[in-house]
Amino acid sequence: MTNETKEKLAASLTAETTELLPFLPYLLQDFWELGSDPNVMIELIKKHVVLSSETRVLDLACGKGAVSVKLAEQLKIKVKGVDILPEFIEYAKKKASEYKVTNLCEFVVGDINKAVVTEKDYDIVIFGAAGNVLGSPAETLRKLKSVIKSGGSILIDEGFLPEGVKQSDVKHCVYELFTEKQWMTFFKEAELELVETVSDENNDTPASGNSEKGMAFITARANELIAQYPDKKGIFEGYVRGQQDEYDDIDNTISCVTWMLRKGKNHHEM
Secondary structure: OOHHHHHHHHHHOOOOOHHHHHHHHHHOOOOOOOOOOHHHHHHHHHHHOOOOOOOEEEEEOOOOOHHHHHHHHHHOOEEEEEEOOHHHHHHHHHHHHHOOOOOOEEEEEOOHHHHHHHOOOEEEEEEEOOOOOOOOHHHHHHHHHHOEEEEEEEEEEEEEEOOOOOHHHOOOOOOOOOEHHHHHHHHHHOOEEEEEEEEOOOOOOOOOOOHHHHHHHHHHHHHHHHHHOHHHHHHHHHHHHHHHHHHHHHHHOOEEEEEEEEEOOOOOOO
């Protein structure tokens, strides 16, 4: 993993420094869902995709596999999840076993920037709350589009700046955010059809707005680490501050949505 990838990964998980990466599994051990709401993904897919036993889904930056496992369980479709953190992948495999979907789920440790080069011909690709790990919006859409078939679907969990809100209004400013109008332009330029938009609500994952519950878990785990590694107190306290800022942003400043996009059947591969 390159230093740039590490930095983007850390930022996507609200870490101020890559030095925190080895501790993220401990800090996030109380959460299974990390950003995306599986129920939203399930309902969008049920509503807009004709499913069969051969339907294939690629879940990029799958975290602990909550979306993948629940998709497999409820829709009986094949899902491959990729994440860079081995601890997350091991947890996802355990959950797949617990939910009795090991025959439908495959979880691998890997860099999603490499996965978008090698993985092809999926019916659906999911990119949930992973920030700019794949690059700019244009680069991200191009990479996501390259792994799906013509007529395939892209599900993106992202935040945008509402009308009247500036980047400087965002407390946890780890990468550039765009307006909804700008995103619509990105979709058009990528020749992707916007099928549906769902606002993210009532979600208590670390990337959601349920700050009181989430912060209680995260603060407790950070304090446990401070007791074990007092020399890293500043790093753990910085993580707690960053997480609180992100919750505040989601609660008060930015709009979080799940977009479902479709790749036109007549468009050439990019």
